[in-house]
Amino acid sequence: MAEALILDLEAVHALAQPTTRRVLAERAATILRVAHQKRALIRVPAPVLAEVCRGVRHDSAINQLLNNLGVRVVELDRAAVQQVGQMLARLKLSSAHAIDAFVVATALQFDTAVIATGDPDDIRRLAAPFPKIGVFAL
Amino acid sequence: MGQPAAKLSVSVPGELAEAVRKRVGAKGPSGFVARALAHELEREGVGALLVELEEQLGPPSKADLARARKAWPKR
Numbered sequence: 463m464a465e466a467l468i469l470d471l472e473a474v475h476a477l478a479q480p481t482t483r484r485v486l487a488e489r490a491a492t493i494l495r496v497a498h499q500k501r502a503l504i505r506v507p508a509p510v511l512a513e514v515c516r517g518v519r520h521d522s523a524i525n526q527l528l529n530n531l532g533v534r535v536v537e538l539d540r541a542a543v544q545q546v547g548q549m550l551a552r553l554k555l556s557s558a559h560a561i562d563a564f565v566v567a568t569a570l571q572f573d574t575a576v577i578a579t580g581d582p583d584d585i586r587r588l589a590a591p592f593p594k595i596g597v598f599a600l
Numbered sequence: 601m602g603q604p605a606a607k608l609s610v611s612v613p614g615e616l617a618e619a620v621r622k623r624v625g626a627k628g629p630s631g632f633v634a635r636a637l638a639h640e641l642e643r644e645g646v647g648a649l650l651v652e653l654e655e656q657l658g659p660p661s662k663a664d665l666a667r668a669r670k671a672w673p674k675r
Contacts, residue, residue, distance in 0.1 A: 465672075465675075477649070477653070480653055480656050480657055481656055481657075484657065487653070487656075487657055488657050488658075488660065488664065489664060489668075491650065491653040491654070491657055491660060492660040492661075492664040492665055492667075492668045493668040493671065494646065494649070494650060494653070495650055495660060495665070495668070496665065496668040496669055496671075496672065497646075498643065498646050498647065498650060500672065501639075501643065503639075503642065504642070504646055527649075530645045530646070530648070530649050531641050531642055531644065531645030532641075532642040532643065532644070532645030532646030532647075532648075532649060533645065533646070533649070534642070573675060574672070574673045574674075574675050575673075576671050576672055576673070593673060594673050594675075595673065596671045596672055596673040597671065598667075598668060598671040
């Protein structure tokens with residue numbers, strides 16, 4: 463299994479619209495460059511799309527990013543979704559944190575992974591038991 | 601359900617073909633080659649995205665690169 467860079471909400475937004483989110487985009491581009499040097503895969507958990515997609519009029523930049531052959535959306539299977547439920551239960555978190563947990567569950571599908579996120583505190587809390595997951599704060 | 605397979609005939613150096621045969625054994629090279637091709641296409645896609653981003657944002661600073669490398673967990 464490979465290494466991966468997992469893009470959370472802010473990373474997707476920043477890479478899709480780099481000039482309107484310049485500081486975040488510079489950081490996202492930097493971790494993307496390091497991932498490329500490491501031959502890591504670039505992945506977007508499918509539930510993140512629920513946060514970033516807001517209809518045809520707003521989604522053209524997002525779709526352009528997702529149409530790049532190197533940026534692939536990961537759909538989660540039953541085992542991964544049940545793992546999300548277990549993560550939330552372990553930390554006594556409500557389903558309001560479900561998408562963060564989906565992001566961590568996606569990272570767990572790889573040997574090692576880095577999650578690029580604008581929400582590092584919640585992601586770090588969920589990823590804390592998993593030393594093969596790194597968190598890069600945008 | 602997977603997509604239907606398509607035949608693709610390629611020529612590679614003899615040493616490379618031998619190394620692939622040793623690596624894949626009785627399974628045959630199709631799965632191995634398909635993964636390699638997919639990974640290479642993905643890398644080209646990300647490479648093109650990085651070029652676009654650098655045109656718009658400029659190159660990353662050494663400090664940012666160091667922080668990004670540090671974020672990567674050890675294998």
